[in-house]
Amino acid sequence: MSFAVPAAAYDRFMGVHSRQLAPQLVDLARLSSGDRALDVGCGPGALTAELVARLGAGSVAAVDPSESFVAAARARHPGVDVRRASAEALPFTDRAFDAALAQLVVHFMTDPVGGLREMARVTRREGVIAACVWDHVGERSPIAVFWRAARDLGLGIQDESGLAGVREGHLVELFKKSGLRKVEDVVLGARVAYASFDGWWEPFAFGVGPAGKVFLGLNPDQRARLRQRCEELLPPAPFEVVSFAWAARGIV
Numbered sequence: 001m002s003f004a005v006p007a008a009a010y011d012r013f014m015g016v017h018s019r020q021l022a023p024q025l026v027d028l029a030r031l032s033s034g035d036r037a038l039d040v041g042c043g044p045g046a047l048t049a050e051l052v053a054r055l056g057a058g059s060v061a062a063v064d065p066s067e068s069f070v071a072a073a074r075a076r077h078p079g080v081d082v083r084r085a086s087a088e089a090l091p092f093t094d095r096a097f098d099a100a101l102a103q104l105v106v107h108f109m110t111d112p113v114g115g116l117r118e119m120a121r122v123t124r125r126e127g128v129i130a131a132c133v134w135d136h137v138g139e140r141s142p143i144a145v146f147w148r149a150a151r152d153l154g155l156g157i158q159d160e161s162g163l164a165g166v167r168e169g170h171l172v173e174l175f176k177k178s179g180l181r182k183v184e185d186v187v188l189g190a191r192v193a194y195a196s197f198d199g200w201w202e203p204f205a206f207g208v209g210p211a212g213k214v215f216l217g218l219n220p221d222q223r224a225r226l227r228q229r230c231e232e233l234l235p236p237a238p239f240e241v242v243s244f245a246w247a248a249r250g251i252v
Contacts, residue, residue: 191240
């Protein structure tokens with residue numbers, strides 16, 4: 001899936017959560033000084049920033065299918081080799097990296113196993129592949145309340161619970177199917193404070209990802225009812241949204 005939205009829209013919608021996952025995912029990868037790492041599906045660059053902080057810009061490359069995200073990542077991280085590409089067709093030679101990471105990306109890959117295999121292809125033998133995906137099936141994502149409210153209202157929309165890797169154990173299954181070895185998994189967490197309900201609600205109108213697409217497809221009455229139901233499900237403001245992501249690490 002390509003996110004044809006401005007980087008600032010993604011930052012407000014999901015970036016506030018993904019920035020908290022990035023250091024945890026890099027910790028899981030257990031990178032060493034001098035390693036060269038690839039950020040697959042980099043978005044505007046939350047994970048890229050963490051990799052640059054630890055390895056230096058010259059040791060980091062990144063790809064994303066979205067033109068706006070590639071432009072933002074290039075502007076935010078000078079010296080990083082940022083290219084427009086999908087996970088299933090990485091524009092790098094075999095064994096070019098010591099590690100390849102994908103944050104909140106596997107469930108949007110057209111072919112998740114193929115994408116992970118492609119990540120392994122560009123990573124050296126004994127190198128590391130690491131990825132994480134929100135727990136949508138367990139309703140522990142930052143937007144779980146949105147999907148629950150839509151179901152409560154019988155809007156007949158498709159949520160993200162059927163996507164790859166979003167249920168317990170499935171990301172590990174995908175890693176193993178792709179040929180990765182010594183696969184291990186952990187749970188990552190994020191906690192974001194909102195001063196008002198509108199601070200949580202307004203970014204849905206930016207059209208980011210599946211939830212944003214669903215929001216834009218609703219008529220005014222449906223949006224009003226959905227807003228009311230979400231406000232009923234969330235605590236009174238100010239409140240925190242606590243979310244969790246499945247994460248896995250494997251060896252090429």
